[in-house]
Amino acid sequence: MSGSNEISRRDFIKVTTGIVGGLIGVAIGLPTISYLIDPALKEGGKDVWVSIGKFEDMQVGIPYPFSFTRVQVNGWERTSSSFGGYALRKSDDPKDLLILNSRCTHLGCTVNWNEEAKGYICPCHDAKFNLEGKVLDGPPPRPLDVYNEFRLTEDGHVEIFSKAG
Amino acid sequence: MWKKIYEWLDERLGLTDLYTNLLDRPEPKGNWWNTLGSASLFLFVMQGLTGIFLTVYYTPSPDHAYDSIQYIMEGVSFGWLIRGIHHWGATLMVIVVFVHLLRVFFTASFKYPRELTWLIGIGLLLLTLGMGFTGYLLPWNQKAYWATTVGTQIAGSVPFVGEFILKALRGGPNLSALTLQRFFSAHIWMLPALLAGLIGVHLFLIIKHGESHFPTKED
Numbered sequence: 329m330s331g332s333n334e335i336s337r338r339d340f341i342k343v344t345t346g347i348v349g350g351l352i353g354v355a356i357g358l359p360t361i362s363y364l365i366d367p368a369l370k371e372g373g374k375d376v377w378v379s380i381g382k383f384e385d386m387q388v389g390i391p392y393p394f395s396f397t398r399v400q401v402n403g404w405e406r407t408s409s410s411f412g413g414y415a416l417r418k419s420d421d422p423k424d425l426l427i428l429n430s431r432c433t434h435l436g437c438t439v440n441w442n443e444e445a446k447g448y449i450c451p452c453h454d455a456k457f458n459l460e461g462k463v464l465d466g467p468p469p470r471p472l473d474v475y476n477e478f479r480l481t482e483d484g485h486v487e488i489f490s491k492a493g
Numbered sequence: 494m495w496k497k498i499y500e501w502l503d504e505r506l507g508l509t510d511l512y513t514n515l516l517d518r519p520e521p522k523g524n525w526w527n528t529l530g531s532a533s534l535f536l537f538v539m540q541g542l543t544g545i546f547l548t549v550y551y552t553p554s555p556d557h558a559y560d561s562i563q564y565i566m567e568g569v570s571f572g573w574l575i576r577g578i579h580h581w582g583a584t585l586m587v588i589v590v591f592v593h594l595l596r597v598f599f600t601a602s603f604k605y606p607r608e609l610t611w612l613i614g615i616g617l618l619l620l621t622l623g624m625g626f627t628g629y630l631l632p633w634n635q636k637a638y639w640a641t642t643v644g645t646q647i648a649g650s651v652p653f654v655g656e657f658i659l660k661a662l663r664g665g666p667n668l669s670a671l672t673l674q675r676f677f678s679a680h681i682w683m684l685p686a687l688l689a690g691l692i693g694v695h696l697f698l699i700i701k702h703g704e705s706h707f708p709t710k711e712d
Binding site: 356359360362363364366367403404405 | 546549550552557560561563564568569570571572574575578
């Protein structure tokens with residue numbers, strides 16, 4: 329009360345309520361934040377080798393289109409995502425392959441090889457890439473992505489290493 | 494500096510007035526039974542918050558409702574905590590609201606001029622039960638399915654309009670995706686909106702009339 333150093337009953341209640349309320353808030357609030365951002369902290373699927381076609385079917389100098397889907401478990405559902413690209417054989421050497429990802433480096437649409445234009449055209453914003461995936465025209469910030477890890481199996485299939493996600 | 498900011502805000506928002514009238518208002522001598530209304534309000538807010546967080550993962554579809562809750566319980570960090578609070582908080586809220594009603598009854602606090610506060614309180618109890626009824630279906634497990642089958646069947650036993658009520662509750666003659674969807678809609682939008690509105694009026698009346706004294710021997 330007034331004039332004494334002792335804390336008044338009223339102030340004691342106020343301070344105690346504040347402290348207990350704060351503790352409860354933290355004890356519930358922190359797990360809640362973790363609950364909300366949980367999917368962002370989860371690992372994606374596994375990395376796998378995917379066959380994209382037979383080496384003998386690919387002709388030298390002509391882009392060979394391929395596509396594959398990967399199924400991943402997201403939450404309570406299986407989601408299949410499509411991936412694709414073009415394999416360009418430069419010579420008879422199986423190591424002499426350029427495997428491009430057809431995902432446009434601008435905003436993620438799928439580019440298509442256009443024989444007349446001699447380039448990969450993106451339908452979304454008219455981006456154009458050459459046979460090697462270099463940017464010829466349009467807004468993309470960098471060349472098409474390349475699958476650097478690939479191998480030839482014993483039965484003549486070309487496999488690429490597909491990373492999670 | 495802070496004092497100046499506070500004074501500027503206080504002049505325009507009336508913070509000090511709000512504080513004195515809402516949190517520092519005079520109370521008659523009471524006991525712990527007088528805190529049940531605040532406890533109900535706390536539980537309502539708690540249910541609201543945890544419910545909002547549950548909708549981040551829950552899916553009101555017969556195909557995914559059960560799986561999405563399994564995912565909340567096992568796949569999401571602290572999902573068990575959020576759902577656990579919501580689950581047990583629901584039961585606790587019904588109990589607390591009902592005991593609050595008993596206290597008001599036994600201390601005769603429902604009398605003049607507080608009749609409307611009492612009536613609105615009855616509405617709040619019914620809405621709380623409605624929240625329990627609609628929320629019970631959402632996990633879409635066997636217990637939920639059959640409880641709702643029985644519950645809507647009971648509503649359907651009303652003379653003359655029973656069949657209409659049953660169809661309106663279920664969104665058709667059978668328990669289906671429509672039932673789950675409309676229970677979900679009622680559970681997260683309609684009933685909470687009504688509850689929040691009526692709680693506002695209930696609180697306004699409590700602040701306006703102040704809390705009642707316990708009856709004395711002369712009463």
